[in-house]
Amino acid sequence: MKQKSVAVVGAAETTQMGKIPNQSQLALHADAALNAMADAGLTAKDIDGVATAGDSPVETAHYLGITPTWVDGTSVGGCSFMLHVRHAAAAINEGLCNTVLITHAESGRSRVGARRFSRDPQSQQGQFEVPYGITNPPSMFTIPALRYMKTYGVTEEDVAMVAVIQREWAAKNPRASFRDLITVDDVLNSRMISWPFRLLMCCLVTDGGGALILTSAERAKDFPQKPVYILGTGESVETPMVSQMEDFTTSKAFRVSGKKAFDEAGIKHSDVDHLMIYDAFAHLPIYGLEDLGFCERGEGAAFIRERNTAPGGKLPLNTNGGGLSYMHSGMYGMYALQESVRQMRGIAPAQVPDAKISIAHGVGGMFASSGTIVFSNEAP
Amino acid sequence: MADYKRPLPQPTPETQHFWDGCRDGEIRLQRCKTCNHTYFPPRDFCPACSAREVEVVKASGKATLYSYVINHRPRPDFGEEPHSIAVVQLEEGPRMMTNIVDCPQTPEALELDMPLEVTFEKATDEISLPKFRPAK
Ligand SMILES: [Zn+2]
Numbered sequence: 276m277k278q279k280s281v282a283v284v285g286a287a288e289t290t291q292m293g294k295i296p297n298q299s300q301l302a303l304h305a306d307a308a309l310n311a312m313a314d315a316g317l318t319a320k321d322i323d324g325v326a327t328a329g330d331s332p333v334e335t336a337h338y339l340g341i342t343p344t345w346v347d348g349t350s351v352g353g354c355s356f357m358l359h360v361r362h363a364a365a366a367i368n369e370g371l372c373n374t375v376l377i378t379h380a381e382s383g384r385s386r387v388g389a390r391r392f393s394r395d396p397q398s399q400q401g402q403f404e405v406p407y408g409i410t411n412p413p414s415m416f417t418i419p420a421l422r423y424m425k426t427y428g429v430t431e432e433d434v435a436m437v438a439v440i441q442r443e444w445a446a447k448n449p450r451a452s453f454r455d456l457i458t459v460d461d462v463l464n465s466r467m468i469s470w471p472f473r474l475l476m477c478c479l480v481t482d483g484g485g486a487l488i489l490t491s492a493e494r495a496k497d498f499p500q501k502p503v504y505i506l507g508t509g510e511s512v513e514t515p516m517v518s519q520m521e522d523f524t525t526s527k528a529f530r531v532s533g534k535k536a537f538d539e540a541g542i543k544h545s546d547v548d549h550l551m552i553y554d555a556f557a558h559l560p561i562y563g564l565e566d567l568g569f570c571e572r573g574e575g576a577a578f579i580r581e582r583n584t585a586p587g588g589k590l591p592l593n594t595n596g597g598g599l600s601y602m603h604s605g606m607y608g609m610y611a612l613q614e615s616v617r618q619m620r621g622i623a624p625a626q627v628p629d630a631k632i633s634i635a636h637g638v639g640g641m642f643a644s645s646g647t648i649v650f651s652n653e654a655p
Numbered sequence: 656m657a658d659y660k661r662p663l664p665q666p667t668p669e670t671q672h673f674w675d676g677c678r679d680g681e682i683r684l685q686r687c688k689t690c691n692h693t694y695f696p697p698r699d700f701c702p703a704c705s706a707r708e709v710e711v712v713k714a715s716g717k718a719t720l721y722s723y724v725i726n727h728r729p730r731p732d733f734g735e736e737p738h739s740i741a742v743v744q745l746e747e748g749p750r751m752m753t754n755i756v757d758c759p760q761t762p763e764a765l766e767l768d769m770p771l772e773v774t775f776e777k778a779t780d781e782i783s784l785p786k787f788r789p790a791k
Contacts, residue, residue: 394662397666397667399696401664402667402674402696403664403696405664406661406662406664407741407753407784408661408732408740408754410726414726414728415740418722418723420722421722421724422721466727467737468727468728469726469727469740470724470762471724472724517742523721523722523742
């Protein structure tokens with residue numbers, strides 16, 4: 276299988292994380308890239324492929340002094356970096372380039388050199404969603420949840436429990452933004468944002484970034500770090516408007532992307548030792564567990580409540596604390612990938628003992644898009 | 656209502672019939688002449704079978720409440736109180752985003768699957784927005 280011949284040989288996040296008012300978004304891209312290059316023992320001269328989302332790969336390539344033979348500006352929201360990994364693997368296999376740098380950076384909190392959101396009033400969303408008062412993800416991403424909750428009898432307490440358990444993981448991570456343990460009552464007593472979602476069910480807003488470097492598995496063994504191999508990848512998109520999702524209780528993009536990645540990797544769910552599901556809001560891990568096939572439909576909340584994904588559980592999930600407690604600069608997919616790589620290298624703050632296979636599953640937009648990467652620390 | 660402060664849609668050639676319909680007090684959907692699929696948002700071909708032969712059809716204006724949130728973040732253009740942002744299921748099949756109006760903006764008053772009917776909120780001479788209220 277082609278994808279099996281590519282590995283991550285460099286991975287790093289920005290030097291600072293959280294609130295970084297002294298660096299622009301572009302400088303954060305460079306900081307993450309330089310850290311990843313140092314991790315891989317490379318300089319810009321060794322990079323011949325560049326990918327980024329949100330910002331232009333032209334800008335990052337020129338800023339860093341890279342002359343690429345392959346670029347990817349796929350920008351489909353927070354999972355774009357999963358798609359970059361997938362596209363990079365194909366490009367490396369095809370000989371379009373040898374060494375790919377993927378960067379993410381966002382001055383999400385300080386807004387230094389950050390892009391401004393604007394929705395064209397002639398766009399589909401501008402005509403058919405914006406006039407009704409949608410503002411930010413908290414008033415869009417959350418809209419399907421009530422239908423899910425009614426369909427499967429899932430309660431506000433169940434959704435709150437997702438945040439409670441992820442805080443348990445964050446408590447083990449010195450880099451996490453929030454580390455104090457919380458209870459279901461704490462979540463349900465936090466400020467109402469967009470009923471039924473309260474503050475502690477919503478992701479953080481921070482500054483930061485991350486970068487990955489990929490090359491062929493054959494070359495990977497000559498790099499300083501333990502290679503993390505890519506076993507399988509998937510991607511899909513559904514709709515730019517959350518109101519037009521086919522079914523509010525399941526994400527088609529999740530199902531298509533996840534199945535593709537599992538099929539390519541040739542693994543079973545029981546093979547997976549560690550899982551990252553992009554948690555912009557507390558309902559997303561529930562959808563992800565079901566749409567990736569780890570649970571039957573309607574059983575995701577109980578699976579979490581019964582502590583299967585908690586520290587000591589059989590399927591450690593969002594072990595960095597997730598977007599809810601670790602960090603979330605706007606396009607969190609990069610941080611899910613970084614945590615999978617750390618787990619596969621055996622250096623995560625909350626390391627899963629003997630983990631051999633990790634999946635990072637991302638979402639973009641408001642259930643608009645998805646990307647899934649299956650990693651392993653064992654050569655395929 | 657020149658003082659309308661909320662974001663307004665700007666019709667394109669493919670959506671003009673829909674906004675003209677709202678101005679005239681009806682929801683206009685589209686139906687495929689090949690496979691009979693009724694759909695929204697507007698486009699000049701059928702998203703189910705790719706056929707270009709489609710017709711505009713008037714919807715009944717009846718719907719049910721599919722899902723929603725009640726936004727508590729500041730939106731001065733929507734007033735001081737929290738307001739619903741909902742997705743309704745039209746009788747003809749398609750779903751659309753809207754606001755539920757003429758009822759309290761509370762979980763108790765907004766029950767999923769409750770019957771609704773369309774009402775049009777005039778924003779300008781050209782644009783009226785389809786909103787939904789509890790069916791009488
Ligand atoms: Zn058709």
